[in-house]
Amino acid sequence: MAFRSRREKLRLILSGGTCVHPGSVYDAISIRIAEDLGFPLGMFGGSVASLAVLGDPDVTLITLTELAEQMRRMSRAAVLPVLVDADHGYGNALNVRRTVQELETSGAAGLTIEDTLLPAAFGEAKAQLISLEEGVGKMKAALDARGDPSLVVMGRTGAASMTSIEDAIRRAKAYEAAGVDALFFTGIKSRAELEAIVAATRLPIVLGGAPDELSAIDYLASRRVRIALQGHAPIAAAMQAVYEVQKALREGTLPKALEGLPSAELTSRVMRDAEVRARSADLLGLKK
Numbered sequence: 001m002a003f004r005s006r007r008e009k010l011r012l013i014l015s016g017g018t019c020v021h022p023g024s025v026y027d028a029i030s031i032r033i034a035e036d037l038g039f040p041l042g043m044f045g046g047s048v049a050s051l052a053v054l055g056d057p058d059v060t061l062i063t064l065t066e067l068a069e070q071m072r073r074m075s076r077a078a079v080l081p082v083l084v085d086a087d088h089g090y091g092n093a094l095n096v097r098r099t100v101q102e103l104e105t106s107g108a109a110g111l112t113i114e115d116t117l118l119p120a121a122f123g124e125a126k127a128q129l130i131s132l133e134e135g136v137g138k139m140k141a142a143l144d145a146r147g148d149p150s151l152v153v154m155g156r157t158g159a160a161s162m163t164s165i166e167d168a169i170r171r172a173k174a175y176e177a178a179g180v181d182a183l184f185f186t187g188i189k190s191r192a193e194l195e196a197i198v199a200a201t202r203l204p205i206v207l208g209g210a211p212d213e214l215s216a217i218d219y220l221a222s223r224r225v226r227i228a229l230q231g232h233a234p235i236a237a238a239m240q241a242v243y244e245v246q247k248a249l250r251e252g253t254l255p256k257a258l259e260g261l262p263s264a265e266l267t268s269r270v271m272r273d274a275e276v277r278a279r280s281a282d283l284l285g286l287k288k
């Protein structure tokens with residue numbers, strides 16, 4: 001299986017004793033940069049997928065085909081293991097199966113399925129949850145859909161910020177019993193909440209955005225948190241950089257006078273220029 005070693009690397013993170021921050025990745029360039037910098041893992045958020053592919057906010061407009069295609073491009077460009085935010089699995093439990101099949105063949109190392117009701121319901125300003133029973137069915141569907149047992153399936157709940165920490169724990173325990181590989185929580189507000197989760201569950205924990213009180217990585221590691229997200233600043237920084245350069249050009253700055261461009265060395269590293277040259281020499285009869 002071509003992607004097994006990536007999945008095994010993610011499994012090693014989950015079974016290890018430390019906590020890692022993943023690099024936020026969303027396309028071929030960003031994954032190569034994250035890999036060059038030595039991140040042990042990439043996180044492909046639904047929000048950045050929507051932004052990179054559609055230019056839209058995170059309101060479930062992206063299709064599974066688009067998400068999987070973007071993942072496939074990243075898998076081709078780098079070998080960094082990637083955890084994909086598969087949202088609600090793009091429909092009901094049957095759609096979850098399809099989602100897992102598509103992301104597995106696209107090279108994802110792992111994926112999260114969450115119990116948020118998506119897309120947003122009519123007339124509801126606040127995010128809603130599906131029932132625990134439906135959530136469990138989705139987790140079972142995801143696990144059953146794997147062709148490669150090394151693909152990591154995580155159960156994700158945002159119940160802590162939508163209903164209560166008790167509800168988040170109830171759901172996490174049910175997903176754990178269904179057989180998921182790890183538990184992903186968003187909306188955890190304090191050490192007390194994290195510790196309540198740790199006491200009630202056994203699986204490795206992944207934290208989405210968390211407050212300052214939950215930022216000390218050694219503390220997180222000691223509480224079974226194996227992956228802690230740090231948001232998606234890279235795509236925001238890319239947006240600002242493109243804005244600045246386009247604005248300068250639009251205002252008459254000459255291309256040569258532009259600031260903030262990558263060095264030729266960085267550009268060729270990201271493009272893996274040396275490999276292309278070597279291949280060209282071998283295969284096209286060109287000089288190295």
Ligand SMILES: O=C([O-])CC(=O)C(=O)O
Pocket residue numbers: 043044045046047048058085208229232
């Ligand atoms: O998974 C993450 O990185 C957080 C999230 O839900 C998103 O960005 O869509």
Ligand SMILES: [Mg+2]
Pocket residue numbers: 045046047058085087
């Ligand atoms: Mg998301």
